[in-house]
Amino acid sequence: MAKKILVIDDELPLRQLVKLNLAASGYEVRTVTTGQEGLKLAEQEKPHLILLDIRIPDMSGWEVLIALKTNRKLEKVPVVIMTASPPTQEDEEIRALRADGLLNKPFSVEELLKQVKTALGEK
């Protein structure tokens, strides 16, 4: 059965990009644009992996990350952060604690697939 991946990003082209590439590699992909929607869908669908953009409209990606990692049902779900911002000291600390992977924008499809596989423990 195809593994489910949830993508949280507000940029349409990027969502498209991630979705079609992961789908082509045999994953089932759901996309949302806001943190609230993402948290809701994560609870419902129990994805195997979450790809999370840091700059999303309703809340900071870091807040979403903390919410995911403090939710007993979701704490085991690996999260890969996607960000276009140069990381700050604070970000580093949070990431070190919580995230399971990092994709700096711009990234190539290769990098994307590699991160996804690593996070899913497929390699």
Added chain:
Amino acid sequence: MMNLGYLLPPLVAAAIGVILLVTVLVHKPKERSHWVFSLILITIVTWSLITFAMRSSPDVERALFWDRIVIIFVFATPVLYYHFSLVLISMRGLKSLLYMGYAFLIAILVLRPTDLLVQRMEIATYGYAPILGLAMFPIVAFAYVLGIMAIYNLFRAYRASNEGRKRNRLLYIIIAMLFPIIGATFEIFPTIYPTVIFGNIAFCAFTTLAILRYNLLDIQVIIRKSVFYLLISTLVAIPYVGMLVLLQRFLEVEQWWWHALTILILAIILRPVYSWLQQRADRVFCRDRFDYLRALDRFSQEAQNITNLEELGLRMVELVRGALRSSSVYLFLPSKDEGDLVVVSYTGSERPSPQIVLRKSSMFVKWLRTHHGVLSAKELDVISQLQSLPLTDKSALEKIGGKLYVPIKTRDGGLVGLLVLGEKLSQQSYSDEDGRLLEALSNHLSINLENARLYSDVLREVVERKQSEEKYRGLVENIKLGIYRATADPQGRFLEVNPAMSEILGYSREELLSMKVTDLYVRPEERRQLLEKVVAQDRIVNKRRFRRKDGTEIMTLATITAMKDSHGKVLYFDGILEDITEQEKAAQKERELHILREVDRLRSELQSNVSHELRTPLASIKGFTTTLLRSDVKWSEEERTEYLKIIDQEADRLAQLISDLLDIARIEAGALKLSRQKYQLTQIMESIAYRLANLTRKHEVKLEIPADLPSLFVDEMRVIQVIANLMENAAKFSPEGSEITIEAKAVENEVMVSVIDRGQGIAPELTGNLFDRYYQARRVADGQKSGTGLGLSICKGIVEAHGGRIWVESKLGEGSKFSFTLPTGGD
């Protein structure tokens, strides 16, 4: 037949009935008991009058006619007695019997003309004797039942009551009712002289007694007064008649003016006698009240001169004890600190005042605070809220052995004291009359008490103020705050200054007093403005630069108060002045530092924003490029075209971003070059119609541009940039399908263009920063695609480069209106 002993009793009964009735009615009856009692009296009066008519009838026929009428009233009395007894015991009896009674009256009314009730009249030795019909016997029996039940009701209430006055009152009514019932018994037998009329007289007499002695209907004062006036009229009538008789006998004159002369002489002679009589009568009939009034009068005259609370208290308890003949009286007043009630004065008690304290928070004091009137020791046992009094309260009350508690209250209901009265010397219980007197007295006392309290408060305050004045003088001398008084004219002269003023300003006291206030101002012209403000506002806080004697400038903060006379004319200013030069400097430094930090923060935020925004389209470009380069997936032709289109769009976006950043850099450097020409706004709008349609595909766009709009002198490309940017924002921040209006109108030598959306609006605290260079639009509206945050500041730069202005009006939830002006002309 014309026997006085036979004819007179009904008339006497009627007369007494009428007098009682008038007394009750004059008293303006309000309660049900008054009404029922009046009804009884009316019945008795009518009964008596008809009986008189019957007894004075010329023949048997006439007597029979009257007798058949009188029986209605005869039988109405037991029904009314029963009703009266029910009312007196608050209707807690057999009500059905009452309804039966009234039904019974109707039955009598129907049977009245037949001979079933009164068969015929016979002539007996004493007068007319009615021979009763067959139906009469059950009716009489029922009447007895009613009468006896009425007495039974009252008797039950008598036994249940433990209040002496009420018991006596009930006893008198029971006795009063017995008389007509016994009297009526003799009426049944035609051979015996009819006695029921005497019964009625006795009823009236006993109810009168009950009224007088036991306050039955609370009308005894009126009866007392009536008796008094009767006495006085008799005392006047006797000498009047006497004089007339004498005049007639000895002078044999009967002209009218003799009457007038007699009245005149009598009036002159009897005037002092009359007032003496009135006093006597008052004493005899209203003795308690009289004594009390005299004592109260004396007390209030003295109380005005007593300002010492203790002395006033002592007088007060003596007065109460004397007026009511109590064995002991205590006065409780709230203590100064806690407000608990403590004994301030007492009298009559042999032992020294015990330390009795009634706590402010106790149930008992709370009860007193919320209830009006006097509280007796008996009531204390009955009132349910006071049943659960804590032991401390109970033992305190027992120690005093109070029989009557009189709260002293101010007019607005505040509890200012408590009088506690011990037993009466006569060992009798306190009457309602006593209670009322005490209530009146306590009202009076509350005023005197408040006066004395206020006086002692004022006294204490004066002493305290004197002490603090000493301290204050030292404070004014040593303090670093300048204190001054100055005239209110445009130049201003100091009337008084404290040493700190000399220190702050560098001039000696004498120098200051001789110079103009404006001489000290760095900008003397500001004085007039200051004057106006102070006069208008009475008190202002004002920052001002002063020049010291050594020429240095200082910053001062002054609180200035205008002192006015009763007509509102300003007499002078009083001010407190502080040298805040150092604080100002520190605050200025703090502000500059804050601005620097803010600029730094915004710069780094911009850098991060710019970098993020540049990376975002790059991410798409790189992503889709590598997608196309994937060797493991074979993309279809359509897919490949689509990805290439996205790459193309994102490249455009990147280019736009770069050009925006360049614009900003130009604007920041003041290097924005405009190639201005003459254009019509409609022309410009047409040239961008396609682009606008693309931007606002999901919105309704309305153009409101008048045809006669003057032509503009602008850089077309730049104006397009502004309009497109505003339209793009409008589309971004308002719901799909909503209306966006572009409106233009000529204002003086400019054209004002507005873009109006029906979006969510902008919070007022955000509109101020909206056009700032580094302001991130993202903060304005979450959940929308963000831009670089540069659009609006570029718009501002462009509009300002044209010599115009740009601004926003917005209401949360209603939408925003962005407007800018452009110059006209170019001819």
